[in-house]
Amino acid sequence: xxxxxxxxxxxxxxxxxxxxxxxxxxxxxxxxxxxxxxxxxxxxxxxxxxxxxxxxxxxxxxxxxxxxxxxxxxxxxxxxxxxxxxxxxxxxxxxxxxxxxxxxxxxxxxxxxxxxxxxxxxxxxxxxxxxxxxxxxxxxxxxxxxxxxxxxxxxxxxxxxxxxxxxxxxxxxxxxxxxxxxxxxxxxxxxxxxxxxxxxxxxxxxxxxxxxxxxxxxxxxxxxxxxxxxxxxxxxxxxxxxxxxxxxxxxxxxxxxxxxxxxxxxxxxxxxxxxxxxxxxxxxxxxxxxxxxxxxxxxxxxxxxxxxxxxxxxxxxxxxxxxxxxxxxxxxxxxxxxxxxxxxxxxxxxxxxxxxxxxxxxxxxxxxxxxxxxxxxxxxxxxxxxxxxxxxxxxxxxxxxxxxxxxxxxxxxxxxxxxx
Amino acid sequence: xxxxxxxxxxxxxxxxxxxxxxxxxxxxxxxxxxxxxxxxxxxxxxxxxxxxxxxxxxxxxxxxxxxxxxxxxxxxxxxxxxxxxxxxxxxxxxxxxxxxxxxxxxxxxxxxxxxxxxxxxxxxxxxxxxxxxxxxxxxxxxxxxxxxxxxxxxxxxxxxxxxxxxxxxxxxxxxxxxxxxxxxxxxxxxxxxxxxxxxxxxx
Numbered sequence: 001x002x003x004x005x006x007x008x009x010x011x012x013x014x015x016x017x018x019x020x021x022x023x024x025x026x027x028x029x030x031x032x033x034x035x036x037x038x039x040x041x042x043x044x045x046x047x048x049x050x051x052x053x054x055x056x057x058x059x060x061x062x063x064x065x066x067x068x069x070x071x072x073x074x075x076x077x078x079x080x081x082x083x084x085x086x087x088x089x090x091x092x093x094x095x096x097x098x099x100x101x102x103x104x105x106x107x108x109x110x111x112x113x114x115x116x117x118x119x120x121x122x123x124x125x126x127x128x129x130x131x132x133x134x135x136x137x138x139x140x141x142x143x144x145x146x147x148x149x150x151x152x153x154x155x156x157x158x159x160x161x162x163x164x165x166x167x168x169x170x171x172x173x174x175x176x177x178x179x180x181x182x183x184x185x186x187x188x189x190x191x192x193x194x195x196x197x198x199x200x201x202x203x204x205x206x207x208x209x210x211x212x213x214x215x216x217x218x219x220x221x222x223x224x225x226x227x228x229x230x231x232x233x234x235x236x237x238x239x240x241x242x243x244x245x246x247x248x249x250x251x252x253x254x255x256x257x258x259x260x261x262x263x264x265x266x267x268x269x270x271x272x273x274x275x276x277x278x279x280x281x282x283x284x285x286x287x288x289x290x291x292x293x294x295x296x297x298x299x300x301x302x303x304x305x306x307x308x309x310x311x312x313x314x315x316x317x318x319x320x321x322x323x324x325x326x327x328x329x330x331x332x333x334x335x336x337x338x339x340x341x342x343x344x345x346x347x348x349x350x351x352x353x354x355x356x357x358x359x360x361x362x363x364x365x366x367x368x369x370x371x372x373x374x375x376x377x378x379x380x381x382x383x384x385x386x387x388x389x390x391x392x393x394x395x396x397x398x399x400x401x402x403x404x405x406x407x408x409x410x411x412x413x414x415x416x417x418x419x420x
Numbered sequence: 421x422x423x424x425x426x427x428x429x430x431x432x433x434x435x436x437x438x439x440x441x442x443x444x445x446x447x448x449x450x451x452x453x454x455x456x457x458x459x460x461x462x463x464x465x466x467x468x469x470x471x472x473x474x475x476x477x478x479x480x481x482x483x484x485x486x487x488x489x490x491x492x493x494x495x496x497x498x499x500x501x502x503x504x505x506x507x508x509x510x511x512x513x514x515x516x517x518x519x520x521x522x523x524x525x526x527x528x529x530x531x532x533x534x535x536x537x538x539x540x541x542x543x544x545x546x547x548x549x550x551x552x553x554x555x556x557x558x559x560x561x562x563x564x565x566x567x568x569x570x571x572x573x574x575x576x577x578x579x580x581x582x583x584x585x586x587x588x589x590x591x592x593x594x595x596x597x598x599x600x601x602x603x604x605x606x607x608x609x610x611x612x613x614x615x616x617x618x619x620x621x622x623x
Contacts, residue, residue: 176456176621177421178476182503189579198622200547201455230421253421329422335502336473342502 007417011410018406021399034385038089040064047073050082057083059385063090065154066375068368075378087382096370097121097149099158102140103354105168105191111147111158112138119151148367157367169193169222170353173236174229176200179252182331183227183349189342190350192224199234218242224357228255230328235260243320248356254292256324266300266315267324269293273306285337285344292326300324314355321356423457424450424617427478429506430466431492434484434519437464438511439592442479448599449610450617454547468495473502477620480508481592486523488530497530505620506531506584513559513590514566520588527576531584534574543573543585547618548611554587555612557594581623585616 034057037046043066050058051073058077066074078084093116102108113121113129114136121129124146131137131149141147148157170187174180176198184194218226218238225248226239233255236242243249243264251261257269270293280288287306296302296313303323304312311326334345368374426443430436443462450458465472468491472478478499488496500506508527510520524534537543539553553572560569576584595610602608 175421176454176618178424178621179421181621181623182476185503185579185581196622200618200622232421331476331503332474335476335499335504336470 007413011413014406014410014413016406018403018410021403021406025396025399025403034059034083036385037061040066043070043074047077050077054080055082057085057386060084060086061089062086062092062375063088064152065092065095065371067155068371068374071371071375071378078379083386084379085383085385086379087384092153092372093151094370094372095119095149095151095154095156096373097147097156097158098369099141099147103357104350105193106142108140108142109147110138111141112136113149115149115151115156116153119149121147121149123147154371156369156371158369159367168224168357169195170225170227171195171197171218171223171236172227172229173197173233174199175232175234177229178331179329180229180233182334182345183229183252186334186346186349187227187353189346192350192353197234197236218247220246224248225250225353227252227353228258228261229253230255231258233258240264243322244318246319246358248320248353248358249317249322250352250356251322251324252330253326253328256292256294256326264317264322265297265324266313266322267294267296267310267326269324269326270295272328273309273311273326280332280336281338283338285333285341286327286330286348288336289330289333290328292328294324294326323352323356325352421457423459424477424621425459425475426462426617427472427475428462428464429472429478429480430464431480431482431486432489433487434482436480436482438482439509439596441596441598442481442592445595445597445599445610446479446613446617448602449608449613452608453611453614454618456617456621467492470495472499472504476503477505477617478507480506480523481511482519482523483511483517485518485521486526488526493526493530500531500578500583503581504583507616507620508584508586509590509592510586510588511590511592513557513564513570513588513593516566517588524586527584527586531576531578534576534584534586537573537575537582537585539572542623543582543615543619546622547615550612550615554589555609557589557591558609559590559593582619 033055035046035050035055036059037043038061040062043060047070060074074084094114096114098112100110102110111121113131115131117131117133119131120127128141129139148155170192172180172184172194180196180198184196187194218236220242223242226236226242227250228235230253235258240263249264251265254269255261256265256267273291273293275290276287278288279285282288291306291311294310294313296310297315300313300315302310302313312323314321314323330345334342337345426447428436428443447458447460447462450456463475465475465478468489472495508523510517512519514520527534544550544553556569570589574586575582595613
């Protein structure tokens, strides 16, 4: 039996312990103990629970990629004070899908995918591609809804893309020649709306000497690009303003050497490079074309070379883009090239024009194009679960029980020794 | 840019060289009336040869029956598919003539059936103006051949582009003279050839 003095000390100690427990509760000790999530599929439920009743710490072990919603939720909890740590219970492969307008008149999308083998690019209708190797691939896809990559490790969805009307009219300007005619034909074949301004100057034609289907005025509201075929092509009025306000310009052959386009041109024109005999019918038919050697401007970027010589260069001019293409008489590729050269020539030309035009659409909503990279960006590198302070690991219910038990012990002790 | 070259097609059957002066006369007309760069002399190219792919414009004429070989048919089909423009003229000026019957069959087999070109076709306005359709030839007006004035030309298109132009107005006879003799004409009767060339180069 302890002495009355010891009992008083015991009673004071019990009271102090009870007060300390209540103080711990009042000072904001967490309502719930740390929470651990062992599988990605359990994360949504755990996040709901941790939001309804805050936890001191959240430990996440991923076995697949979490979606953008869960990622944002975890990040919000961390900013609200929850200690968040994460790790991966198995290796998770990077997964990325990006989509850009291809710039072609059919509104096609240029899709690039980095995903593990066995992944599928799909849209709302079904699968588009199956990825057969752990590698980055790229290709074209028609505009559609619900575009995304489904991989064993998770799902990546690029921003949704909506095709909207924009000008796809291209004006081909040339002194009448086979090149101008075949460029226009190639672009028409690829779906571009083409207007031509082909001149046949001089002579005794009684009604003028211009052969044109071109409308009068260049405007980015109605035209996507202008193709100037050779130095002899007459420069349309307002061309510089058109390009600087966002229009595209392709300078073909020695057109880049014209003084009227010197301020826009990505390159000056040097001596010509002879064609490689027999190359027109080979797998690299452009080597069989004569080409002008281009000297790129410091602000330009070389896009294609023949040996050490630049034959295609590009630059920006305010809001517009300008391409200098040194090849001469590309129609010979179409006429004299190997099987399939009509399509190849047309596709090449369409790509050239597309590269200087704005995409025919607008982004309408955000997607989740790189969920693994975004997870790292949001939550940092994986780490071990942190060791929390003792108080932080105690549940409020335990603190309440300690407080009540302490007060009850002090009260009973006092009653047993006859003190009220 | 390479100059325009007037090509006369050689084919195995018939008489492909029945109007040997047409090339020089057309070249002369193009040089007189336009600023186009032109190869000074025409070329003769075999229809079935790969050389033809280097020349997107070709002229074919004759009096006699035309039967293309398999190689000629295949070569012509490929050439047209890639963008060639063929101008065919019946040197007989005879609607029931044997050249007309046979060459129309051959063209239909390779390029599809010929159809009538309307008088408002761009061919008649692309350089000189012929609001009433193709210009008549002196042979038609003199009542030679079938004693008819053929009021229209025919054509076959590929992907919306006129790829074969067919005439039975006998321009081959009309233009088959030495260009120096144009000085005796009040109006150059080869001006329509300029329209054909300019049309081929610009449409």
